[in-house]
Amino acid sequence: MSIAVDACAAQHQGDRKEQQDRVAILAHARRKGVALAVVADGMGGHTGGALAAEQVIHTAKTNLDHFLGADECPQGMLENSMAEAHTMIKASRFINEMDPHSTAVMLLLQPGRVTWGHCGDSRLYHFRGNQLIRRTVDHSYVEHLLASGKITAEQALTHPNRNVLLASLGGQDEPKITLDEVTELTAGDSFVLCSDGLWAYFDDRELGTLVAENSARQACEILIDKARQRANGGGDNLSLAVIKLIEALPPKKPAPPPGFVPRSRP
Template identity: 30%
Template sequence: MYTARVGLGQLHIVADGMGGHKGGALAAQMTIDGLRRDLDQAPPATPVAHLLRQAFERTNQDVYRIAHSGDPETQGMGSTAVLLLISDRTAHIAHVGDSRAYLYRKGRLRRMTTDHTRAQRMVEAAILTPEQALDHPSASVLERAVGIKPAIEVDITRIHPVKKGDGILLCTDGLSGCVSDGEIEDILRGAPPIQEIPKRLIEIALRKGSKDNITVQYLQYGESKRRSRGIASILRWAVVAAVAGALLAGLIYFLIVKSPKNASPGLSNRNGASPAISTLPSFVPALNSRQALGLPKY
């Protein structure tokens, strides 16, 4: 996962690697690094959708080359990716795979991405119902991901204008594969403190037996008061930082929980690692997430 300021705006990326422990971790990191690097160097006058597609295409080529280099430890590796780019009152979402983005507005949760899985394609063809797809063997068979094919097709969605109180949730299938959209909506509708949202979602996923990596990042758009050149108040994304001289109100919390899982051909593999909860900015100390949730340590 990555969160930082780039030339085009505020960038957030969630990536979930597959292809064995080493290959999956490398694919996810290469995906994040490639997208960040490309967008950080992008010319501001170019349409954002074009820049996003270009960044994914270049990153895909890099990951694909390593995945097909003949090294058995990286053979067949790839990564899902969901990217959020925020500039003023506009948010762009780009994604491949089954990591998701949701928009929460006025008490309603709306899925902003469509899973690129075989099961989802069967739902669209009316072969399966959405409920049947949840437990179907093809639920985790990815048809699109970074690095699995020479070319990549990216879905891009634009949210404009972003409104005060809007929330955007980014997550891996470790959450969405176990916790329904309705359950996520219920948590958000309960209006807990923003720092509690990822913890509560993770807790539900673990309770329901999630064995995949769980990455959750939640952002909320709120009001930040600043007096400058007659401007009394502006809307800003909640983040603990001073950005461009303006103090942004609120918090972004993200929680990563990773559990070991063996790679299976055609299935998205989630790599094992010690769980951690962190807050922005990066110098805030990390805590053990299972301890934070009142669960036993590994």
């Protein structure tokens, strides 16, 4: 069975004065079937966060353009992209006199293989149908409390320090970068990359169901609309990319020219 890709990226400024998120789905310039999705949530005051997130996208695109496919480790490429973005963002402090930093989540799609990495609390979800297969674990204070059993999942949703990060690109400390991949792919698999301005309003089941039951474009539109309604006028920037693997339709046979009459054989 052949697999095709249905993908869409979208974002909304929310109720903030500035859009500091960046999102992109980038196709490899020379290698068919290779693409990179990126979501970056910039932070650091006026324009600083936007510049940091823009640097993440720029560095990712540069590394994708030089990616050698099967001859290069995909996890290494993602890790290098984030490490280089971290260095460039940190260096920009001396130029711009700001404190820019950014989260990042990246997904590299290759035939038969999906690899991802993240730093901070921008997430990746992997669904099969509407069932969650796995998601990234935020590099945040609340996730640390949750993993250590000090709070429950319900308490994590409203914890006063839920926005405190333990890792980011451009911060004082070296970034924590977590990598993973899947090589057993099937039609019905889907991947969602998103900033906390979106995932904060959905549980895993609702998110998976909305993605499974809609095209990538429709899912983006519905998720943004629902997040905006639930934000009730206090919403953050939100960004997402949806990548769905679907069964490829067989190529259509070309229609006969007008007036064509098939000739019967004797």
